[in-house]
Amino acid sequence: MDYELLYIIDPSLEEEPRKELVARYTALIGQHEGKVEKVEEWGKRRLAYLVNDKPEGYYVLVDFSAPTAFPKELERIMEIDDNVMRYLITRVEHKRSNVKPQVQRAVPQPQNVEVPEPDVQTASEPVEE
Numbered sequence: 001m002d003y004e005l006l007y008i009i010d011p012s013l014e015e016e017p018r019k020e021l022v023a024r025y026t027a028l029i030g031q032h033e034g035k036v037e038k039v040e041e042w043g044k045r046r047l048a049y050l051v052n053d054k055p056e057g058y059y060v061l062v063d064f065s066a067p068t069a070f071p072k073e074l075e076r077i078m079e080i081d082d083n084v085m086r087y088l089i090t091r092v093e094h095k096r097s098n099v100k101p102q103v104q105r106a107v108p109q110p111q112n113v114e115v116p117e118p119d120v121q122t123a124s125e126p127v128e129e
Contacts, residue, residue, distance in 0.1 A: 002037075002065045002094070007078060007087035008057035011044050021083055022060055025074075032073065034066030051085045063092070 007025075009018055022039065029036050042059035051057065071089045078087045 001068050002063070002092040003071055004090045004092050005062040005064065005074070005087065006090075007060055007062075008047075008051070008085045009060065010052070010083050010085055011054060011056045011058050013058070013083055017083075018058060021081075025078075026062065028074070028077065029062070029064045029066060029070075032066060032070045034064050034070060037063040037065065054085070057085050 005025075009021060013021070022041065026036050026039055040061040042061060044056050044058050047055055047057050071091075075087070075089060078084045
């Protein structure tokens with residue numbers, strides 16, 4: 001199954017321990033037969049409301065695939081960690097279409113047909129009744 005993990009790290013954590021924390025969770029996914037697709041560090045951002053009396057947090061987004069039992073274990077581990085303020089694990093559903101693709105029909109190619117040009121004299125003559 002494919003998952004997306006978004007977690008917020010305490011912004012008071014120094015750069016080196018923060019990088020170790022991100023690397024630890026990435027390695028944890030690999031240890032549980034998972035595969036990390038990408039890790040995006042969004043950096044410090046303002047929170048919508050105070051979390052643990054802090055107005056900011058350091059955001060990290062991880063896309064990974066793992067067995068179905070692993071996200072529960074990851075939640076348990078993140079709940080224990082004091083440096084993780086909030087986390088959210090979401091299962092990613094890939095869109096499937098039941099509609100068959102349309103068959104492209106051959107468009108007829110225009111043939112070189114000579115169209116006679118209108119006679120200028122006949123078009124300008126008045127019509128007699």
